Amino acid sequence: MPSAQSALFATVPDTDIAKLFKNGEVDAEKVVKLLKYKKEDVAVASGVPVASVRYDSKMPVDLRERMVEWATAINLVGSYFNNLEKALLWFQVSNPLLGNMSPRDMIRVGRFKRLLKFIQTALDENKR
Numbered sequence: 001m002p003s004a005q006s007a008l009f010a011t012v013p014d015t016d017i018a019k020l021f022k023n024g025e026v027d028a029e030k031v032v033k034l035l036k037y038k039k040e041d042v043a044v045a046s047g048v049p050v051a052s053v054r055y056d057s058k059m060p061v062d063l064r065e066r067m068v069e070w071a072t073a074i075n076l077v078g079s080y081f082n083n084l085e086k087a088l089l090w091f092q093v094s095n096p097l098l099g100n101m102s103p104r105d106m107i108r109v110g111r112f113k114r115l116l117k118f119i120q121t122a123l124d125e126n127k128r
Contacts, residue, residue, distance in 0.1 A: 013075035018084050020071035028055040028067040034074060034088055035104055045108045069116070070107060076119055077103075080126070 018034065020027050032042055032055070043050040046066040053063065078087035091104045098106055098118065106115040 013072060013079045015079055016075055017078035017082070017087070018071070018074050020074060026064065026067045026071050028059060028064070031067050031071045031074070035070065035091065035107065037108065041108050045110055045112070047110070066112070069112060073103075073107075073112070073116055073119060076123065080123055 018030075020030055020034075035041075037045070039053050040050055042048070042053050042063070046053075046063050048060050048063045048066075052060050054060075059067075074087060074091070077090055078084050081087050081090070092102055094100050094102050098115070101109075101111075103115050103119075106112065
């Protein structure tokens with residue numbers, strides 16, 4: 001069982017392997033591009049109306065928060081593989097442990113929290 005401290009820090013990747021953050025801000029356009037999402041996918045996954053989906057300084061707070069979460073997940077998986085291409089492939093391939101859904105599709109249908117818990121558990125188990 002992980003300690004509270006290790007569980008706390010397991011939410012942050014060791015590195016920004018995908019280079020999704022610059023000066024503390026998420027590069028939302030890059031996150032969307034890496035996940036191969038359309039504007040409609042982003043709207044459903046984030047719970048933000050399609051008309052409000054934008055990636056500039058006027059991006060809705062809720063969308064910015066989702067982008068940070070998704071970027072963090074990409075970097076957590078990328079840090080595990082130490083390879084961005086492998087991480088992106090992992091997000092695209094159906095996974096039997098996720099009900100035969102791809103991680104990318106789990107995010108797209110609004111199941112990010114379950115996916116993040118899966119990622120954190122898997123990372124913790126691989127540290128043992």
